[in-house]
Amino acid sequence: MPSIKQFQVTFDCAEPERLARFWCEVLGYVIPSPPRSQPAEDQGSWFACSDPSGVGPRLFFQRVPEEKVVKNRVHLCVRVGTGLTGEVRLATLEAECARLLPLGAVRVRLLYDGNDSCIVMQDIEGNEFCID
Structure with missing residues (x-):
């Protein structure tokens, strides 16, 4: 059986273009x-974005009528501190958090045990993600 070479991550959301x-x-x-053209009746119902290097997965955002009501069962981890530990890792994560806050991200909490760390955040529609 051949292995899967590519995958897409799909978000249900209220404002596809804004979230993309x-x-x-x-x-x-x-x-x-x-951008792929949409029939008039579908205008604004979806939007996509992709990694310009072609390495990361395509992200697809589709409008759904219901609001988000519970915690995500799956979330993205934005890997900015790979290979770093302790205070250096924490400073790197904090700098990325500071960059994302003006974009509309919300800081939820810091998970830190003195060596390893992660910052839990929410995107502009309340979807949880981590900076790690």
């Missing part, structure tokens, strides 16, 4: 050019 543009800023992703 937020994640472009977080991850350095881009809006595919030119």
Whole structure:
């Protein structure tokens, strides 16, 4: 059986384009050019972004009528502190958190045990993600 080579992460959301543009800023992703045209009745119902290097998964955002009501069962981890430990890791994570706050991200809590750390955050629609 052949292995899966690519996958897409799909977000249910209220504002697809706004959320896609937020994640472009977080991850350095881009809006595919030119965007695929949508029939008039589907305008604004979905939006996508992708890793310009082609390595990371495509992110797809689709409008759904219901609001988010519970914690995510799956979340993204934004890996900015890979290979770092202790205070150096914590400082790197804090700097990334400070960059994301003006974009509309919300800091939820810091998980820190003196060596390893992670900052739990929410995107502009309340979806949890981690900076680790």
